[in-house]
Amino acid sequence: MDKGPPGASAPSFEPDWPRAPEPDRGFMQGRMLIAMPGIDDPRFERALLMVCLHDEEQAMGIAVNRPMEGFTVGALLDRLGMDAGPAAQGHVLLGGPVERARGYVLHTDDFCSPGSTLRVAEGVAFSDTRDALEALTDARRRPRRSIVALGYAGWGEGQLERELQAGVWLTCDPDESLLFDTDYDDKWTRALAKIGVSADRLSVESGRA
16 A cells, blocks of 8 residues: 655645535445456455445545555654544545545544535545644544545546446445444455455456456
8 A cells, every 4th residue: 555655745635526515326426336356447446435426427435454564644644744643543545546635534424624524434434635624623523533645546427337237346334333433454344244245256257257
């Protein structure tokens, strides 16, 4: 995984994604994507993503099992001139290959930044402003659970739908364990188990295809 390079400019935490209404059951917003073995793009090998936005024109997701080696939330907050405090623990995640200089916070919905927090699913929300990071440093404001990611995975019109039809991704419902736990190496396998799929058997069958 990429490290936060010393001396690099601070990531941006300003709004840059269209706000969406409540999740539509016709789309994947609020669902998790599980990469199939042998996915063509090695950046998504064994990836587990939360789909934060999906409509007729685009889709956007955050990988929740890609820690950036050597780059902690505390280091990110220090770079942004914030007192890390209780938020210093944990790694920053690589959310995806698009706009990796931009920061995003996926969190429980007990925190809301007016005008910038998007409700993704029941109990889960998504914010992309500096205010969300500042809340992590304040025990009175911070969400109960959260992850901080740089970058996102993006799809154009109809692209995610085509990938789903082609069997590139499996899907499952989110839960706090899959979203926020720090056992990153096991999340992909646990997501498969949640839908009754054996990771070992799936890998063998994919290799024979």
